[in-house]
Amino acid sequence: MVNERAEKHLEKLFKHIPKSLFDELPLPINIVDENGIVVVMNQAFLNFYGAPDFKNALGRPLSEFDHTTRLPIVLKTGIPEVGIPHEFATGKMAIVDRIPIFDGDQVIGAAGMVVIEELKNHDHAKRIRESIIKSIRPDWEDNTDMQPTTGAKYHFDHIMTQSQLIKHFKDRARSFAATDLPVLITGESGVGKELFAQSIHHHSDRCHKPFVSINCAAIPETLLESELFGYEAGAFTGASRKGKLGKFELADQGTLFLDEIGDLPLSMQSKLLRVLQENQVERIGGSEVKSINVRIISATNRNLHEKIKTQEFRSDLYYRLNVLNLNIPALRERTEDIELLIEHFSSLFYQKTGIYRKFSDEVIRLLSRYPWPGNIRELENIVYRIIVIAENEIIGKELIPEEILQDILGGFAVSNDTVEITSGQPVNSLAEIIKRIEIKIIEDTLEICDNNKSKAAELLGIDRMTLYRKLRCKTGD
Numbered sequence: 001m002v003n004e005r006a007e008k009h010l011e012k013l014f015k016h017i018p019k020s021l022f023d024e025l026p027l028p029i030n031i032v033d034e035n036g037i038v039v040v041m042n043q044a045f046l047n048f049y050g051a052p053d054f055k056n057a058l059g060r061p062l063s064e065f066d067h068t069t070r071l072p073i074v075l076k077t078g079i080p081e082v083g084i085p086h087e088f089a090t091g092k093m094a095i096v097d098r099i100p101i102f103d104g105d106q107v108i109g110a111a112g113m114v115v116i117e118e119l120k121n122h123d124h125a126k127r128i129r130e131s132i133i134k135s136i137r138p139d140w141e142d143n144t145d146m147q148p149t150t151g152a153k154y155h156f157d158h159i160m161t162q163s164q165l166i167k168h169f170k171d172r173a174r175s176f177a178a179t180d181l182p183v184l185i186t187g188e189s190g191v192g193k194e195l196f197a198q199s200i201h202h203h204s205d206r207c208h209k210p211f212v213s214i215n216c217a218a219i220p221e222t223l224l225e226s227e228l229f230g231y232e233a234g235a236f237t238g239a240s241r242k243g244k245l246g247k248f249e250l251a252d253q254g255t256l257f258l259d260e261i262g263d264l265p266l267s268m269q270s271k272l273l274r275v276l277q278e279n280q281v282e283r284i285g286g287s288e289v290k291s292i293n294v295r296i297i298s299a300t301n302r303n304l305h306e307k308i309k310t311q312e313f314r315s316d317l318y319y320r321l322n323v324l325n326l327n328i329p330a331l332r333e334r335t336e337d338i339e340l341l342i343e344h345f346s347s348l349f350y351q352k353t354g355i356y357r358k359f360s361d362e363v364i365r366l367l368s369r370y371p372w373p374g375n376i377r378e379l380e381n382i383v384y385r386i387i388v389i390a391e392n393e394i395i396g397k398e399l400i401p402e403e404i405l406q407d408i409l410g411g412f413a414v415s416n417d418t419v420e421i422t423s424g425q426p427v428n429s430l431a432e433i434i435k436r437i438e439i440k441i442i443e444d445t446l447e448i449c450d451n452n453k454s455k456a457a458e459l460l461g462i463d464r465m466t467l468y469r470k471l472r473c474k475t476g477d
C-alpha cells in the first residue's frame with residue numbers, strides 16, 4: 001500500500017525499486033514522512049505485525065498505532081539504527097532497522113524494516129534491505145543475526161570474557177540449557193544477566209520458540225497482572241476491546257524471562273506462584289483456564305535472602321524459581337575482562353558506524369582501576385561516549401570523563417590492589433603504611449594530571465605546598 005504522498009520520498013530513496021513491488025516484497029517495511037505520518041505499509045509488515053487494523057495507519061501518525069515506534073526519534077536525529085532488537089506494542093520482538101531518508105541534508109522521512117528469519121532464503125528481499133541501508137551508509141556490511149522471531153538475540157558466543165570464573169559460569173549455563181528447570185540469575189545491575197538468560201534459551205530445545213521478557217520493576221503494579229496474564233475484552237475500564245494476550249501465553253512453549261523479579265510486589269508473588277505450580281493461566285475477566293508450557297528464567301540484583309527475612313519476598317516462590325542458580329560476578333571482580341570488553345565495544349562501534357578508535361594502553365590501565373558500579377553496561381556507555389567525542393584515532397587519558405577520573409582517585413584509599421605496600425621494604429608501623437599509600441596516590445594522581453602539581457593538588461583536595469612536602473618525605477629531603 002503506497003499513499004500518494006509517498007511518491008516524492010520513494011522517488012528519492014528507491015530509484016531502482018518499482019513501487020508496485022512493495023506489496024509482494026517479503027520484507028516487512030513501513031515508511032513515514034517528515035511528520036511521522038505513515039506513507040507506506042506493505043502486506044509483509046501487516047502479516048508480521050498480526051493486527052489487521054494496522055492498515056488504517058496509512059495516512060495517520062505511526063505513533064498513534066504503536067507507541068513503541070522509534071521512527072519519530074530517527075526523524076529528529078537523522079541517525080540510522082540498524083539491526084536493533086525491538087519490542088512492538090503487541091509484545092512481539094524482532095530485529096529492526098530504522099533508516100532516515102534524506103533530501104540533501106534534510107530528513108524527509110524514515111523507513112522501518114523488520115529483519116525476519118525468512119529473509120535468509122530470500123536473496124531479492126535481502127538485497128533490497130541492503131540497498132536501503134547502503135543508501136545512507138555505503139560501507140555497511142550485514143552481520144545481523146536473523147533470528148528475531150524467537151525474541152532472543154544473544155547466545156553464548158556473545159558473552160566475551162577472559163575470566164576463568166565467567167568461562168566456568170558459561171559452561172554451567174550451557175548445562176542448564178539442556179534441562180527445563182527454572183534458573184535464577186543474580187548479580188549487580190549490568191553484569192550481563194539478560195545475556196546469560198537469552199543464551200540459555202538459545203542453547204535449549206526451546207530455541208525456535210519465543211523468548212519473552214518482562215521487567216517486573218518497570219511496569220506499574222496495577223498493570224503487571226494484565227501484562228503477565230492478559231485480559232479478556234472489556235475486562236475493565238480502559239481495557240482494549242479485543243482483549244490482550246499476557247506474557248505467559250506469548251511465551252507458551254518457549255521461555256519467559258522475569259527480569260528484576262526481586263521487585264515484584266507481594267500481591268503478584270502469590271499469583272505468580274499459583275501459575276507456576278499449576279502451569280495454567282486465567283486471563284483477567286475470563287473464565288477459561290489455559291494450560292501453558294513455559295520455562296522460567298528470572299533475574300535480580302536484589303538480595304532475596306534479605307527480602308525473605310524482611311518478608312518482602314515469599315520464600316516458597318524463591319525456592320520455586322531458584323532451582324538452578326547463577327551468581328554473575330561484578331566487573332571489578334574480573335578486571336582481566338576490561339581490556340577485552342573495551343576492544344569489543346570499540347569494534348562493535350566500528351562495525352556500526354565505520355568510525356575506528358583505539359584506546360591507548362594508559363587509558364586501559366586507568367579504566368581498569370575504576371570500580372564500574374554500573375558494570376558492563378556502564379563500560380559500554382563510557383566507551384561509546386569517549387569514541388564519539390574523540391577526534392584522533394588513538395584515545396588518550398584526557399578523554400576519560402572527569403567523574404570517572406575522580407572515582408579512580410577516590411578508589412585508591414579503599415582498594416588494596418592498587419597500593420603496593422609490600423614492595424620489598426619492611427613495614428614498621430601504621431603511620432609508615434599510611435605514608436606510603438599517600439605517596440602512591442599522589443604519584444598516580446600526578447600521572448593522571450600529566451605531572452601538573454597544581455591540578456593534582458586540586459584533585460586531591462590539598463594545597464600545593466602540602467603536596468610538595470609529602471613528595472619530599474618520599475625522597476627523604
Ligand SMILES: Nc1ncnc2c1ncn2[C@@H]1O[C@H](COP(=O)(O)OP(=O)(O)OP(=O)(O)O)[C@@H](O)[C@H]1O
Nearest residue numbers: 158159160188189190191192193194195301376377
Ligand atoms: N560478557 C559480555 N560481553 C559482551 N557484552 C556484555 C557482556 N556482559 C554484558 N554485556 C552487555 O552489557 C549490557 C548489560 O547486560 P545485561 O542487560 O545482560 O545486564 P543485566 O545484568 O541483565 O542488567 P540489569 O540488571 O540492569 O537488567 C548489554 O548491552 C550486554 O549486551
